[in-house]
Amino acid sequence: MGIVKLAMSTMPIQGMSTTYSTHSIITDSAAAGTALATGNKTASGVIAMDPTGTVSYETIAQKAHKKGMKVGIVSSVSIEHATPASFYAHRPSRKDYYELALQLPESGFEYFAGGGFNKPKGKKGDQPDVVEIIKGAGYTFVEDMEGFRKLSPADGKVVAVNPVLKGGKSLPYEIDRRDDSISLAEFTAKGVELLDNPDGFFMMVEGGKIDWACHANDAVSSIRDTIAFDQAVQVALDFYNAHPDETLVVVTGDHETGGLSIGFAGTKYDTFFQKLDGQTVSYEDFDLLISSYRKSTDGKGSMEEFFPQVESAFGLKMEELSQSDVAELKRAFSESMKGKDDRSKDQESFLLYGGYEPFSMALTHLLNRQAGISWTSYAHTGVPVPVSAAGVAQDSFNGYYDNTDIYHKMASAMGL
Ligand SMILES: [Zn+2]
Structure with missing residues (x-):
């Protein structure tokens, strides 16, 4: 290439x-x-x-x-x-x-x-x-x-x-x-x-x-x-x-x-940019999908049920994720299923999601890190x-x- x-x-x-x-x-x-x-x-x-x-x-x-x-x-x-x-x-x-x-x-x-x-x-x-x-x-x-x-x-x-x-x-x-x-x-x-x-x-x-x-x-x-x-x-x-x-x-x-940096602790000297090809929408449009799912399920939906949309938006397959990745996504998903006012407002949540839609942030962070790309700030x-x-x-x-x-x-x- x-x-x-x-x-x-x-x-x-x-x-x-x-x-x-x-x-x-x-x-x-x-x-x-x-x-x-x-x-x-x-x-x-x-x-x-x-x-x-x-x-x-x-x-x-x-x-x-x-x-x-x-x-x-x-x-x-x-x-x-x-x-x-x-x-x-x-x-x-x-x-x-x-x-x-x-x-x-x-x-x-x-x-x-x-x-x-x-x-x-x-x-x-x-x-x-x-x-x-x-x-x-x-x-x-x-x-x-x-x-x-x-x-x-x-x-x-x-x-x-x-x-x-x-x-x-x-x-x-x-x-x-x-x-x-x-x-x-x-x-x-x-x-x-x-x-x-x-x-x-x-x-x-x-x-x-x-x-x-x-x-x-x-x-x-x-x-x-x-x-x-x-x-x-x-x-x-x-x-x-x-x-x-x-x-x-x-x-x-x-x-x-x-x-934005090329290089992530977990991928050391490697990069896997082809992973990025799996993303087909921005976080902004994906937020809308989360929000309509939240509304249609009254905040009681499951990540497993929603995951086909994740796969088509980010190319991520649940069975290929590590246990800790799935746990991280689940945590963000449950935050996203809450109304904005009910979400955690502590410093740890801010560092994880920056005030954005938690599940979208967890997904882009995960995809970016898999590709060997990392961030320091919102x-x-x-x-x-x-x-x-x-x-x-x-x-x-x-x-x-x-x-x-x-x-x-x-x-x-x-x-x-
Ligand atoms: Zn700016």
Whole structure:
């Protein structure tokens, strides 16, 4: 079996970046997004403002727009989530979804695409609908496949939301995606089509559900979403190859999540990645199967009765599991059969399940360990992240630097 590189790993320049925020070695996406978008460190939770949440920092996207470039913002999670918001909005708290969404039409950026809005009518649901405000500001709003595919530069400024939205108004995990859903690569290609113009464009594309899969320690979902993101990178590289003298493509992570590692104590120097081929759904969709079984059995179901669904979702066969594996699964299954409020809340349960659906977590952990993959956290970690670059000023991305430097390198390459 040969090694096949991701497109991002074939890019000519590979660097490394630190990600810490002002108050923590382990950043969140608001502080990391602010660093990438504005070149400033801030506190976790703050969107493109100083750590006190009183001074706004102009973002690279806003500067590019001022200079006459078109701007696009794409994410597989909701479009007012921390990373995309850091490029067009300013707010002391990333949780102010409605207030962040209101700043979307104010930005005047030409293309927003991917997930939807978490609080389209505000926290209490009593505010004017943000989608109506966006339409009122002159945006073409589409949320169906046909409308999306027909979009052309003649449609002007566009907000395009995926026809299918999952938890947190995000795109489905790639492993769960069907034909009724637009891929991250398609959203990216449409952006290139709509934004390309003689004065240039800036586009930020986030594979946000890679992070969510890693929070949930679901290796297969994270791998599949990484490949989907890499296909979006390939779209950018195709554009670069057609316009090599005026394009810069930069790929990085805002932080690592979950402490994902190749290597597990129980498998020593071996890996068994073929085991991962047995997984056919994400933890998110499997949670739904558990929840409907819990409801239909009134929480009194048995793991043995439910196991055919486990086998088809994860490729795990009960008769091939060790006694201790079965015991671990049974414990998690009985937790999952309880209502959320009745589950154990002690530290041991948190370390086992991280607040997620216990049975799904036990299954992905088991499958991942069998494959020789392990995790250290349900949160972000403080390790540095790779940076890949191709195009104008690519050499400046060589070496080891800070995430705030990525902003300065991009701004300098763009003449901002
Ligand atoms: Zn995260």
